[in-house]
Amino acid sequence: MSGFEDKPAPAPHYMGHRDRLRARFHEAGADTLADYELLELILFRAIKRQDTKPLAKELIARFGSFSEVLSAAPNRLKEVSGVGDAVVTELKLVEAAAKRFTLGEVKKRPMLGSWSSVIEYCRTAMAFSDKEQFRVLFLDKKNALITDEVQQTGTVDHTPVYPREVVKRALELSATAIILVHNHPSGDPTPSRTDIQMTKKIIDVAEPLGITVHDHIIVGKDGHASFRGLKLI
Template sequence: MAKGHDMQSGLPRHGSGHRARLQHRILTGQGHGLHDHELVEYLIALAIPRRDTKPLAKQLIEEFGSFSRLLVSDADALVNFPGMGETSVAALKIVQVAGLRLISEPARTQPILSTWQALLDYLRADMAQLAHERVRVLHLDSKNRLIRDELVSQGSIDQAALYTREVIKRALALGSAAIILVHNHPSGDSTPSRQDIAITKDICAAGRTLGITVHDHIIIGKDGHTSFRSKGLI
């Protein structure tokens, strides 16, 4: 492949013709046809402009399994991958941050119960591919608008802590009228465990005594999601 030139430095830039074609497809609305590795290639090229990033992009997709798993992977794991650095990882992570911001906007700006599908889309995009368990509590006001989306705990591959006292104490501190519990199952199966059901019942009971409603407990998995309310568990 012919080499082009960096217009700012005058130095040769690897793969400039190929990158120009990728850029043209992106700018003309044809980016939806790009392969996953081409998306990664272009993103990394923004951080490493004088390097052929195609081989590295393919290696990353192969190592992490898919484009989505690559984006949600731990930053330390990405930084330590041969050929990567903090600037390259940041180029990937800004896409994750921007994508989540875009998806979450309806849930952040409108009453959550009226934008339920948007909330589920956001949670699945953020948590379905995680290799470790993450527990979050969404705090809502009296009009079911989001006050705070808080990460409560982050655990091992199959366990993270959720404590009734701490959840209710935080809800009182924020003045929450309602909460939604959320966690993921790294195994991919969103079926609730006995422990999930027990802790949810405890939090619901504690909330009722203090006027705090638990709207739902949502478990996110690669297979989809499970809503405690829709299953009759709340």
């Protein structure tokens, strides 16, 4: 029998790192953390016994930013070694929470009186998607949001839009005004000729039925464009 007791194995180095990172988050706030560090905090929940800093940095390098990691399609996320269902679930949960939060801010007050919240919501919901989406914000006579619906999802550079279907849905909801929104996965929100023509067609169908098109907003990684601001409508 040995007179020496076995010493407990030292804790993995990343455990101390996790504690320090959590402490920084609680004491100094999220603004003091780099994108990859904030991503690490999310990964802690999905990956219990592993240093997550390399994976967080690889995800940022692959997709470009914290927002783009959250918005990436699950199949693309799983192309990164170390990303499985648990990681995808945590990332998509945070993305859903961000969308729900910004939508809540939009619902609190009339749309036209909180334009910055509208833009923030549109960017959160669509700016970093890798496919074009066309959505419509349906408003009541007080310009409060009735509902927000994705009408069509297309390819990387095209989404089919059917003006009569947009207006038909507005009539079903008793909406008196709409805001059109779509994204440009290229990042550049500059309206194309097709975007301008499609907007005009929707206005031509909507206005005789008493439905106002307040704006058409295009969002992308590099910012946003407003048709009304550009005097295109």
